[in-house]
Amino acid sequence: MPQHEPLPRDPIAEARRNWEREGWTQAAGPMAAVTSIMRAQQLLLGQADRILKPFRLTFSRYEVLALLSFAREHKMLMKKASALLQVHPTSITNAVDRLEDAGLVRREPVSTDRRAVNVALTLEGLEIVEQASRALNEQLFLTTGFEEQEVETIVAALSGFRARSGDFTAPENLPVSLPPSPPAAS
Amino acid sequence: MPQHEPLPRDPIAEARRNWEREGWTQAAGPMAAVTSIMRAQQLLLGQADRILKPFRLTFSRYEVLALLSFAREHKMLMKKASALLQVHPTSITNAVDRLEDAGLVRREPVSTDRRAVNVALTLEGLEIVEQASRALNEQLFLTTGFEEQEVETIVAALSGFRARSGDFTAPENLPVSLPPSPPAAS
DNA sequence: GGTCGATAGTGGTACGTCCAACTATAACGG
């Protein structure tokens, strides 16, 4: 499945040893973690794109569709999609351009703000995203081989990292020491 | 540091709840893990590129330099660099083009194989990569905020995943509970 | 009610990645 044939040794483990030999022992672990994340992302994205190819989708376009499929009335402001998917607004413009060409979404004006644009899922878009979700679940998410415990650690550790990086506030997944109640149940 | 202001809630936790509500409970955890990895990579890469900007480097070009800095005589076949960094050969061509323009590496012919090309670090390249490594260690790897235990779990889980994906054989980092011997040592 | 700073979205550019196709060379097999 990877585009190279397997290497005899793990290059990241190798890099970690190099780092330690260099005396950067404190940084070696996180370096390996960061590099592992980069490689894993590359593999996961490649795999996802391969799975989605029959649907003429890429993962980033799929993410837009999936987001809309959970939105009220299957529509959402461009701005909000950009914020929730945490990509640059131009990336949304790009994705929506292509999705619109494919007839999977529609741009709609917003009556209360003539600057803004709503993206709405079309019927065909809804069908496609349902099929694509099933394919991703079966062929990617259920086959990662991560153990339950690994999943939880990864999600928690990266959630903490994302929160620290300013991705979001209200770290709902951080250990236990939360202020008991954000007053609004929004 | 992120290009958006923080969201009030974690969109990945939200997506996980949506997945569960949809009945995809088995896939929900891995979906969250995969999505977390994708977002974390995006943040890490952006941060790395920002740190490397003063050196007129990107992370992928830095990776080439770092690889060479640990190689015998600071040189390596393009092919080998491509395999070790696990990117498509064209990505190496691209990176080496730019690094060569910047005077940080040099292409050299290989006497024993006229198809092949060696990439060699220049003196300036060696200086730059040392400074860049220090900057990355201080500003990225030492500041991820990952706890020791998280680092080890991430590295181990992703190492297992990469091995299963065919990235490399000889899973040196896998826990202990392996099927003692797949009969063929292929 | 007009000015002036924020905001929503888009166009253009730069960069990294992959893929398909291509050139040149090497290695193998008759």
Added chain:
DNA sequence: CCGTTATAGTTGGACGTACCACTATCGACC
């Protein structure tokens, strides 16, 4: 020795992302 196949690297194109600059509109304040 020659034809076939494999390998190393490059070129050109598609796509996703970020950044900058720009337009249009909103909103807030005097």
